Amino acid sequence: MNNNGTDPAIGYICSSIAILLFGSNFVPLKKCDTGDGNIAVVPIIKTIGLGLGILIWGSFNALTGWASSRFGWFGMDAEEVPKPLLNYTGAGLSVVSAFIFLFIKSEIPNNTCSVDTTPLITERVINTAQESCPSDSSDSWVEQLSTVHRRLVGCSLAVISGVLYGSTFVPIIYIKDHSKRNDSMFAGASQYDLDYVFAHFSGIFLTSTVYFLAYCVVMKNSPKLYPEAVLPGFLSGVLWAIATCCWFVANHSLSAVVSFPIITAGPGFIAAMWGVFMFKEIQGLKNYLLMMLAFCIIVTGALCTAFSKL
Template sequence: MTEQSFALGLASAIFATLLYGSCYVPVRWFEAGDGLYFQWLMCIGQLVVGVVVLAVYAWPPVYPLAMLGGLFFAIGNALTITIMDGIGMAVGSLLWNTVTCIVGWAVSRFGLFGSLMKVPYDNVMNIIGVVVVCVGGCFFATLKHHPMKVRPAPWQLSEMDNQSLDGKPEERPISTVRRIIATLLTVFVGFLYGNMMTPMNFMIMESETSGGSLTYTTFFFSFSLGALLTSTVIFVVYSLYRRNRPFINPELTVPSLLSGIMYGTATVFFFTANQHLDPIVAYPILAKAPGIVCSCWAILLFKEIKGRWDVLQLIAGVIATLVGITLITVSKIKF
């Protein structure tokens, strides 16, 4: 088994948090439509990072089971734009991260789906920390999202005959049904994200049983390849459904690739944190902390959350989340 370093794991978790919380910022300025073109390019950007990691780790083989984790990610990622358009980047991220936190923690803590059971030094503190983190998620569920103004796709400009073309697109109202659908999708996406590491947990457990020393980062290229293949299939099926006229905003291309590179780099740090902190500690932290970064962008840059009550509610949720994360982190330390 690879020797663990708490300091390296914590540093990796911090870098992953900052990148995960910021990776959707480049694309939020542009009209993304249904988000499938964006998620396809994002997976390409992630694979670029995967090739670099592949070279660093001396070209390990492709692990088909690790590609399953990429499949879970790609399906969830294909729904993120729909969620963010329905309930906002901050609220959507905070809600699906709450579900991810519970699922990822439970899989590792109780050894579900063939994973190795991981019990922290202070089991009671760990459980209390997870509960507090989930309580923080309850504060986010009722936040009101104010849809941001985005730059329309190039061909949409000619259709805006009744609007002033002064560079200030109209704010789009969101129906209650659309909000409900987006909220339900966060549960599904959270479940998928919470199981991204499950196939790799199983392989590492099998490796340790046979005396091997596989690490999470060894699987990163396979994970990225699985994500790209899945997103390609999704995009092809979508293009056929649209009769070869998919929604493609060319202005999304570079921002989407940048988002993918940021997300891929964050995932490398996430895998490193899992290796050195164990998923039972890393998952709750990295499932919730990026939402705090997302919230900062949503308030300060995109103005998605307004009003004193909503801001106070968000602050209360963030404080609860930070307290929970602290308890989870300390539960890993043996005093």
């Protein structure tokens, strides 16, 4: 243990677990129709695709989280590292690695009729042809956009999502920084990040509840809910929650200026591995070579960021 009660080894282990789980948490939902999904993710995927979506929001996530901690944005204390050049290099390589995924092509089947898409709450229709697919997607507002508008909406939502993802730890770090000041209302607050997990998750639950109620009102009490997505969705949430807890520990052990470039860069590669070995979405020598290049850059960036703390 070092002088401030943190252990870098634990931080790197937790970062590795977070990368693995963040890159895998959508796997349980791969074969399920999630309907309208949540506020931004599903519209992003439908407008610009998952690959480009992860590229944009992952890059802005990494830059926002790293820069806000490194330069002291939003009232936080700027975090110093012993080797700032290595830290800058690691953050830059994390973003570069994300851009490489833009050139990796995925082969995704267009047939979406293979899953049960019967909503839990919907109007009963008699004598519906069994061979036809549900018309949920055609009724989506996303499907009514032009190509230019789809890309504009998707990119805008991805940027907003990335900035918000990158700011998710700002309130916690702000409280921790101001707890050291006797004149602050947060004086004496805990310095251990896991003490804030319950409040963090409660905020997510409350926000999701408000959004769902608003969605039900907009849909005139006929939300599109799919029974086959319930248990996979729960499992996905558990994986995400464990990964987030590990991220809290990594922030405490390494500081956000180190953990953010590492944890935001790795999940894209893990997700790509699922696409290669499990779902066969990525094939071909060119795509494999690009993935190896991205992996090398990710590892180099993570090592630069790690060594900047030593």
